[in-house]
Amino acid sequence: MTDLILIMKLDTRGELFFDINKCDQCQDCERICPSAAITVYPEEKKIEWNPFKCIYCHTCIKTCLHKAISALENVQASDYEKGVKTFE
Numbered sequence: 001m002t003d004l005i006l007i008m009k010l011d012t013r014g015e016l017f018f019d020i021n022k023c024d025q026c027q028d029c030e031r032i033c034p035s036a037a038i039t040v041y042p043e044e045k046k047i048e049w050n051p052f053k054c055i056y057c058h059t060c061i062k063t064c065l066h067k068a069i070s071a072l073e074n075v076q077a078s079d080y081e082k083g084v085k086t087f088e
Contacts, residue, residue, distance in 0.1 A: 014056045015072040018047045018087040022068035028071060029060035047087045 025042035037053035038060060040046075055069045 010084065015051065016049050016054065016060070018049065018073055019041065019068045019070070020087050021039050023047065023064075024066055024068075026065075028063050028065070032059050032063045033071065049085050049087070051085060064074045 023045075025040055025045060027040045027042065029047075030038045030040045033054075034057065035053045035055045037050045037055075039048040041048070056071075058071060061071060
């Protein structure tokens with residue numbers, strides 16, 4: 001029998017970036033997000049992303065046909081601003 005060893009980095013998380021110029025406000029990312037971390041406001045051409053709800057599954061990135069969402073890796077947890085991040 002072998003032992004299972006889990007290694008976790010507790011000091012970092014990813015971060016999502018939404019390119020509002022590429023986004024067509026279709027809301028596919030909002031609909032597909034399993035943790036409801038993305039809210040799209042088509043009338044205002046605005047996207048809100050909540051890093052504290054996000055589980056970093058990258059399903060939104062894979063779903064976006066316009067390549068408007070990208071992931072930034074290794075963001076220090078202390079670098080997060082409190083609350084929701086808005087892209088306009």
